[in-house]
Amino acid sequence: GFAKVDLARTKRNGYPEVIYGEGKTAQQIIDIMYSLQSHQQNVLCTRVSPEKFVAIHQVIKAAVYYAKARCVVLNVQVMATTSTSIAIVTAGTSDMAVAEEAAVTAEAFGNRVQRIYDVGVAGIHRLFAHLTEIRQAQVVIVIAGMEGALASVVGGLIDTPLIAVPTSIGYGTNFEGLTALLTMLNSCASGITVVNIDNGFGAAYSASMINHLSQGGKA
Amino acid sequence: GFAKVDLARTKRNGYPEVIYGEGKTAQQIIDIMYSLQSHQQNVLCTRVSPEKFVAIHQVIKAAVYYAKARCVVLNVQVMATTSTSIAIVTAGTSDMAVAEEAAVTAEAFGNRVQRIYDVGVAGIHRLFAHLTEIRQAQVVIVIAGMEGALASVVGGLIDTPLIAVPTSIGYGTNFEGLTALLTMLNSCASGITVVNIDNGFGAAYSASMINHLSQGGKA
Amino acid sequence: GFAKVDLARTKRNGYPEVIYGEGKTAQQIIDIMYSLQSHQQNVLCTRVSPEKFVAIHQVIKAAVYYAKARCVVLNVQVMATTSTSIAIVTAGTSDMAVAEEAAVTAEAFGNRVQRIYDVGVAGIHRLFAHLTEIRQAQVVIVIAGMEGALASVVGGLIDTPLIAVPTSIGYGTNFEGLTALLTMLNSCASGITVVNIDNGFGAAYSASMINHLSQGGKA
Amino acid sequence: GFAKVDLARTKRNGYPEVIYGEGKTAQQIIDIMYSLQSHQQNVLCTRVSPEKFVAIHQVIKAAVYYAKARCVVLNVQVMATTSTSIAIVTAGTSDMAVAEEAAVTAEAFGNRVQRIYDVGVAGIHRLFAHLTEIRQAQVVIVIAGMEGALASVVGGLIDTPLIAVPTSIGYGTNFEGLTALLTMLNSCASGITVVNIDNGFGAAYSASMINHLSQGGKA
Amino acid sequence: GFAKVDLARTKRNGYPEVIYGEGKTAQQIIDIMYSLQSHQQNVLCTRVSPEKFVAIHQVIKAAVYYAKARCVVLNVQVMATTSTSIAIVTAGTSDMAVAEEAAVTAEAFGNRVQRIYDVGVAGIHRLFAHLTEIRQAQVVIVIAGMEGALASVVGGLIDTPLIAVPTSIGYGTNFEGLTALLTMLNSCASGITVVNIDNGFGAAYSASMINHLSQGGKA
Amino acid sequence: GFAKVDLARTKRNGYPEVIYGEGKTAQQIIDIMYSLQSHQQNVLCTRVSPEKFVAIHQVIKAAVYYAKARCVVLNVQVMATTSTSIAIVTAGTSDMAVAEEAAVTAEAFGNRVQRIYDVGVAGIHRLFAHLTEIRQAQVVIVIAGMEGALASVVGGLIDTPLIAVPTSIGYGTNFEGLTALLTMLNSCASGITVVNIDNGFGAAYSASMINHLSQGGKA
Amino acid sequence: GFAKVDLARTKRNGYPEVIYGEGKTAQQIIDIMYSLQSHQQNVLCTRVSPEKFVAIHQVIKAAVYYAKARCVVLNVQVMATTSTSIAIVTAGTSDMAVAEEAAVTAEAFGNRVQRIYDVGVAGIHRLFAHLTEIRQAQVVIVIAGMEGALASVVGGLIDTPLIAVPTSIGYGTNFEGLTALLTMLNSCASGITVVNIDNGFGAAYSASMINHLSQGGKA
Amino acid sequence: GFAKVDLARTKRNGYPEVIYGEGKTAQQIIDIMYSLQSHQQNVLCTRVSPEKFVAIHQVIKAAVYYAKARCVVLNVQVMATTSTSIAIVTAGTSDMAVAEEAAVTAEAFGNRVQRIYDVGVAGIHRLFAHLTEIRQAQVVIVIAGMEGALASVVGGLIDTPLIAVPTSIGYGTNFEGLTALLTMLNSCASGITVVNIDNGFGAAYSASMINHLSQGGKA
Ligand SMILES: Nc1ncnc2c1ncn2[C@@H]1O[C@H](COP(=O)(O)O)[C@@H](O)[C@H]1O
Ligand SMILES: Nc1ncnc2c1ncn2[C@@H]1O[C@H](COP(=O)(O)O)[C@@H](O)[C@H]1O
Ligand SMILES: Nc1ncnc2c1ncn2[C@@H]1O[C@H](COP(=O)(O)O)[C@@H](O)[C@H]1O
Ligand SMILES: Nc1ncnc2c1ncn2[C@@H]1O[C@H](COP(=O)(O)O)[C@@H](O)[C@H]1O
Ligand SMILES: [Mg+2]
Ligand SMILES: [Mg+2]
Ligand SMILES: [Mg+2]
Ligand SMILES: [Mg+2]
Ligand SMILES: [Mg+2]
Ligand SMILES: [Mg+2]
Ligand SMILES: [Mg+2]
Ligand SMILES: [Mg+2]
Numbered sequence A, B, C, D, E, F, G, H: 001g002f003a004k005v006d007l008a009r010t011k012r013n014g015y016p017e018v019i020y021g022e023g024k025t026a027q028q029i030i031d032i033m034y035s036l037q038s039h040q041q042n043v044l045c046t047r048v049s050p051e052k053f054v055a056i057h058q059v060i061k062a063a064v065y066y067a068k069a070r071c072v073v074l075n076v077q078v079m080a081t082t083s084t085s086i087a088i089v090t091a092g093t094s095d096m097a098v099a100e101e102a103a104v105t106a107e108a109f110g111n112r113v114q115r116i117y118d119v120g121v122a123g124i125h126r127l128f129a130h131l132t133e134i135r136q137a138q139v140v141i142v143i144a145g146m147e148g149a150l151a152s153v154v155g156g157l158i159d160t161p162l163i164a165v166p167t168s169i170g171y172g173t174n175f176e177g178l179t180a181l182l183t184m185l186n187s188c189a190s191g192i193t194v195v196n197i198d199n200g201f202g203a204a205y206s207a208s209m210i211n212h213l214s215q216g217g218k219a
Helices: A009-013 A026-037 A050-059 A093-108 A131-136 A150-155 A172-185 A200-213 B009-013 B026-037 B050-059 B093-108 B131-136 B150-155 B172-185 B200-213 C009-013 C026-037 C050-059 C093-108 C131-136 C150-155 C172-185 C200-213 D009-013 D026-037 D050-059 D093-108 D131-136 D150-155 D172-185 D200-213 E009-013 E026-037 E050-059 E093-108 E131-136 E150-155 E172-185 E200-213 F009-013 F026-037 F050-059 F093-108 F131-136 F150-155 F172-185 F200-213 G009-013 G026-037 G050-059 G093-108 G131-136 G150-155 G172-185 G200-213 H009-013 H026-037 H050-059 H093-108 H131-136 H150-155 H172-185 H200-213
Strands: A043-046 A064-066 A071-074 A085-090 A112-116 A139-144 A162-166 A192-194 B043-046 B064-066 B071-074 B085-090 B112-116 B139-144 B162-166 B192-194 C043-046 C064-066 C071-074 C085-090 C112-116 C139-144 C162-166 C192-194 D043-046 D064-066 D071-074 D085-090 D112-116 D139-144 D162-166 D192-194 E043-046 E064-066 E071-074 E085-090 E112-116 E139-144 E162-166 E192-194 F043-046 F064-066 F071-074 F085-090 F112-116 F139-144 F162-166 F192-194 G043-046 G064-066 G071-074 G085-090 G112-116 G139-144 G162-166 G192-194 H043-046 H064-066 H071-074 H085-090 H112-116 H139-144 H162-166 H192-194
Touching: A026 A043, A026 A050, A026 A071, A043 A093, A050 A064, A071 A093, A085 A093, A085 A131, A085 A150, A085 A200, A093 A112, A093 A139, A093 A200, A112 A131, A139 A150, A139 A200, A150 A162, A150 A172, A150 A192, A162 A172, A162 A200, A172 A192, A172 B172, A172 C172, A172 E172, A192 D192, A192 D200, A200 D192, A200 D200, B026 B043, B026 B050, B026 B071, B043 B093, B050 B064, B071 B093, B085 B093, B085 B131, B085 B150, B085 B200, B093 B112, B093 B139, B093 B200, B112 B131, B139 B150, B139 B200, B150 B162, B150 B172, B150 B192, B162 B172, B162 B200, B172 B192, B172 D172, B172 F172, B192 C192, B192 C200, B200 C192, B200 C200, C026 C043, C026 C050, C026 C071, C043 C093, C050 C064, C071 C093, C085 C093, C085 C131, C085 C150, C085 C200, C093 C112, C093 C139, C093 C200, C112 C131, C139 C150, C139 C200, C150 C162, C150 C172, C150 C192, C162 C172, C162 C200, C172 C192, C172 F172, C172 G172, D026 D043, D026 D050, D026 D071, D043 D093, D050 D064, D071 D093, D085 D093, D085 D131, D085 D150, D085 D200, D093 D112, D093 D139, D093 D200, D112 D131, D139 D150, D139 D200, D150 D162, D150 D172, D150 D192, D162 D172, D162 D200, D172 D192, D172 E172, D172 H172, E026 E043, E026 E050, E026 E071, E043 E093, E050 E064, E071 E093, E085 E093, E085 E131, E085 E150, E085 E200, E093 E112, E093 E139, E093 E200, E112 E131, E139 E150, E139 E200, E150 E162, E150 E172, E150 E192, E162 E172, E162 E200, E172 E192, E172 G172, E192 H192, E192 H200, E200 H192, E200 H200, F026 F043, F026 F050, F026 F071, F043 F093, F050 F064, F071 F093, F085 F093, F085 F131, F085 F150, F085 F200, F093 F112, F093 F139, F093 F200, F112 F131, F139 F150, F139 F200, F150 F162, F150 F172, F150 F192, F162 F172, F162 F200, F172 F192, F172 H172, F192 G192, F192 G200, F200 G192, F200 G200, G026 G043, G026 G050, G026 G071, G043 G093, G050 G064, G071 G093, G085 G093, G085 G131, G085 G150, G085 G200, G093 G112, G093 G139, G093 G200, G112 G131, G139 G150, G139 G200, G150 G162, G150 G172, G150 G192, G162 G172, G162 G200, G172 G192, G172 H172, H026 H043, H026 H050, H026 H071, H043 H093, H050 H064, H071 H093, H085 H093, H085 H131, H085 H150, H085 H200, H093 H112, H093 H139, H093 H200, H112 H131, H139 H150, H139 H200, H150 H162, H150 H172, H150 H192, H162 H172, H162 H200, H172 H192
Parallel strands: A085 A112, A085 A139, A139 A162, A162 A192, B085 B112, B085 B139, B139 B162, B162 B192, C085 C112, C085 C139, C139 C162, C162 C192, D085 D112, D085 D139, D139 D162, D162 D192, E085 E112, E085 E139, E139 E162, E162 E192, F085 F112, F085 F139, F139 F162, F162 F192, G085 G112, G085 G139, G139 G162, G162 G192, H085 H112, H085 H139, H139 H162, H162 H192
Antiparallel strands: A043 A071, A064 A071, B043 B071, B064 B071, C043 C071, C064 C071, D043 D071, D064 D071, E043 E071, E064 E071, F043 F071, F064 F071, G043 G071, G064 G071, H043 H071, H064 H071
């Protein structure tokens, strides 16, 4: 076919290849889903518009759509859920789409997820109200647009790894998320690593690895 | 002479022309100081290196040097000090040079100044320990480098104007203060306005206007 | 609900949380308006398209739309108007949308507003014709696109704080307002602070704080 | 004193405040070291030039200097070393300074470290020769300048979290590390998070958290 | 007419002027095609949308459309095909449009082409599976978006010239192909030269020159 | 020799090749000066440090140095001076070096020059005091750093061509003159064209052409 | 009304205010046209879409539309045409829209115009074929997109002022005209000044001033 | 040792690993030279300062220094020289250092080299005087700073591959070579590929591959 699906990825990386739906036709996505499914691999497809999902769903009835996350899931076998959790914290309500992409990814990979949304620093008491909950997680994902300051504040308050996701929410000199990204890369708090703008998937992927490590580590 | 010193500025803007010392020779600064002094105007000169001050001081004995601020002051008549104050808050100890430029400027213009340094968000309890003090000021100047998140946090906690000053402290994608500037311009907190990178002088100039307004306003 | 509306903001910051309408659905805006209203808080919602307002208005009849400003206002109790004023000065007619966002915000917060539009430096006599008026304000907001030079010119002529708002009007190397922003940050006139591109709201928020301070200050 | 050392950080974040030596005088560093030491906290100070260390060492004899890493260590009590390890992989020999900053930090925090240097993609067989070793680590730090492609290649071959550190090695359009940073943020491999240019310390800090989690996790 | 078609180009550069279809109307393209054809020159027109081709085809029946490549070809006389080949290698399936522009151009200029698509570094074994094939080519075109690391990896494995084409596939800090371009310009592998983002045509043009040189060189 | 001095330039462009001294050794400059002189051409060499001039002067005694302009002149025959003039206007005293490069160039090319320095918009009355003088020139060069607003203000007040020169005076977001350049390119006043940052020479070169045209034009 | 039309501009600048049509409604344009016309001023309005012109034309029958230039002209009294000319030279056929904006502006201001289009450096013989014609002009406007090299080549061949206009034609790293702009600002040829991207109007405005000066100059 | 010298590179890439001297100590360079020499490999080391060479030469007497190119050569066996040649063309005399890096590299790899320096477009007749010579080469390297237009002009005149090298010669908006790079990437002439700023080595490496291909190609 047109694509060389990477079927050895589970063995090599611990998870099957995840389909990046952006810029692929519904038919291309269907083909790759079939290819993965026929090798007993769970399917996660990100960046799928509602319109594209309609076309996919007509062909693959078992496919499930997570609308806020814009993700499609088709599980051959559901992964066991970890006892420990990943906390997903957002600054505003507008960051929710990216947060849900992270949450659905993390759950698809068998993680327990805590959602703590709309606790940005303009009203910082909202964050403190959820601090105990956040501190219980093995790893925290902080998602923020505009100036992205929430990552530094959370980072200064916890003792676990923090993965920061800048979002493209903002205008003018926000430069479609660049400002939040720069903020997160230059944080004065330690223990923060960063992924690309709006990359909820990537943050969840790393967080899942860390959460699973905390459940046993490698031999 | 080589310069057209703006002697009408006090009348027009409320303060005499302040000398920007960077890139001027000691002799040029001395000439402008004489010119202002001979018109009964107080002199403030910013961005003066210790070496340059030695040369100035040999000629103008009454000139006073504020080393941390890199400012020279020569007062014909000291301004009365306001009863209300300007709070100057910094994130780290490295932001102190910019903070002192602001503090010396504000004091030269007759303002009471509260210095609250090294209370950045990596250890946010340090900020909360000084919140009452900060809230008493008529106007707050927040000075921060690296990611500049302190401006947003303070902005979310006060009900007076906040002037944010990004500093060039940091490395890599800090881009010599650009990241802190962008953070401050995109703050999710309201009531924050911003000046150029390292421009402690400019922040104090505006803050002084505001503090004096609060002592009576215009007719 | 999906959002954690910050109901303590009036107490902490002097004004209730203002809703940023961009990227929110009409339904989300309605929900937040209800939430604020039910706590006796005045509502201001910026960046609302005419289409969205139609949907809001069908549900909340008392909501008022300011079309040029793209703002919705729903007052529980109207604030008293200050005796002193904020002057809003624009360079061109194209800057009017941003200027009206500032004006509606300032008025919603109880300020008297003077509008002085289309007095850019290409025909500088237009500015001088309004200088007395501008000089009477406690604080001046200057709004300009293209090269944004008006801020420096006005700043050199007044003795009150000036808040500069760059607009995204222009083309080519204007870079959607970046040039005007840089101009304003690097002004050779003193007493100028700057907000994000097109941020009429933010400028008015700070200006209102300053204007109110001038009516009495803090104890 | 001039600084508000954050003495609660061990309690809050798991490690004491690490001193960022850049832009601090030897005397300032000595003061902060005394302050930490007097509270029974281990001291790590990064970005210390050999000249500065000479001055520090004259006063604090027990301080140890790691020249390649430009770090100073002063341990009150040595931490136990983990049985599992962090792998530190570099593309070229020029990335060694950043790699050693990471290695010394990780070791100071009680981690076993595997150094695998100079295995960049121009001679990719060198990487494959060390793949088994790399795959045994709980977490891998990849450090690369120029185009930074090594992060993607390693990321595609392992099943543990990878923290990528761009270095400022290169010229022209490398833009002092920006190119390597962008490469790492846009990696087509999953499980990669990124820190600021040349931030070996930050990568090690997060990696240490992950490695320790893998030794037990949080209750 | 409106254009000064460069009819001496075959004599001067070895190939006739190629029409850049973007921003030209169908009628303008038809006019230039007629002008070239009437001088016995083969026509290649790049960047032609399907809609534009419909209009062209109604007038010039012999014109052939390559849909994936968005190219139109109208040959007066078909060029002989080289015995040696150009390899075109892509990182992902999304890079196919650019790859086909390169392939159609190379074939129009009489080159044998090997297409090796979707072998990016996230699953590097796919590349190794095609290495023998790639090594047989006289010149290799590597086409990649996102972080563009494939160019460096291939460059380190071959002994022929490599022309790298960054594509605009990606999001966030990919900056529409800029990241891949920077990666390729800063490659640690030698023998790599680069063309503009998405410029499949330009890469094929140079590759064709090189492949033909290898078939005999200049006297 | 190492250089191919363009001896036909006077014939083709109206002036001999001007030597760009930056990055050339004193010996290289001497060689090119000899070459031009031996063809009866006037010599102008820009960007020459005082140290380099000492070495040049030891060999070519007739060479004259303009220290503020950093230019060397060696005239075979002095050009007649125009009756009309070029006005050179600067914003601050720090822009003087660039202004003098322009003035010396214009004078070397036979133009009468009016110098009007330090009349920036922070004290705009200084400009109005010289407006009659400026309006008498055939062409006006405006030189400004920081935000460069002076070009727009002057451009709005005159009816002759204005050539704007941004200077690298400023700090922070001035970006070494980029801000002033952008201001000038986006001016809301008409009749303004722009040259590279600090390019006093280039502005004078064009201004001289215009001033000479005004003395007669081409047949 | 909403705008303060600058009716003194002819007196001050030699030409009436030109209307910038972009972002104005048809009604706003009509109002300003009426205002200018009622003061016996010629009207030129740039950046007018065909749709907007239809609406203008229904009200102002005498208005003339230049479609390629997207300009509207409404003359109260036609200016006399100069005997000398402005040459307008473009690199490609795609630069024609900007060239026509320049040509229509120059003609509206009473200049004779020579159009020399599609003579870019890829086929440089086309330029040499028109060199005599270009050399006869008093001032030359060079308009080019992509890499903009034509400006340097023409500049090296003429002895009159050259105004360079970068256009936004191109893709990828052309950055919508930025590359051509930078090329023109850094030209190794002398006598070149530059205007904003796509600013055909501005180039013609300055060129007209120069051409008229050459017909007599100022007293 | 500290480095993993890639001894298989001749076999894999056709040439041994070339040492990048920048940022390496003299001792490190000596060690790698020994390592290569002991495996019968020719040594080329670029970016070596005169001071470093003195130290190298004291230990390795046979090492030869090319001062203008800043390269060290140590040949075990001299390669045969091709009958066909590479032309190296520069715009100015200041581009010579980069040109010599290219020339010495090409010669070290067994190519005949034609040097044609200082023929930039400001005096384009100088280029035409050498066109026959340039057209005889199998591949042309064009090296230019400032605006880099020479690449486009040469590219439009030849029928062989052109490799363009932007140099960091220039000031202001040249941005240390970025402008020339962008010019070259956006050339309207075809057949041009580009390398990093100042990368004379890289251009010569690719050119050598092409020139050798033209002498026989691959089986
Ligand atoms: N540190 C500073 N940053 C920015 N502007 C300053 C500073 N110090 C003085 N100024 C202003 O710079 C202007 C003086 O510019 P100049 O004529 O070059 O001396 C005056 O308008 C001052 O108010
Ligand atoms: N090399 C480094 N890079 C980034 N952050 C560091 C580095 N070394 C120490 N830090 C952090 O910088 C902060 C110290 O800031 P300061 O108060 O300016 O000393 C602490 O939170 C440290 O954890
Ligand atoms: N896809 C393409 N990318 C870059 N250049 C192209 C492309 N297609 C054609 N060209 C070149 O663009 C030039 C045509 O420019 P124009 O005169 O605007 O049609 C010719 O020199 C072609 O060789
Ligand atoms: N200050 C200057 N800025 C820009 N161009 C200059 C300057 N001085 C001389 N030139 C031009 O630079 C070119 C000389 O370049 P080069 O061959 O490198 O010496 C000539 O065309 C001069 O007219
Ligand atoms: Mg919220
Ligand atoms: Mg601190
Ligand atoms: Mg107007
Ligand atoms: Mg190496
Ligand atoms: Mg794929
Ligand atoms: Mg001054
Ligand atoms: Mg053409
Ligand atoms: Mg030269």
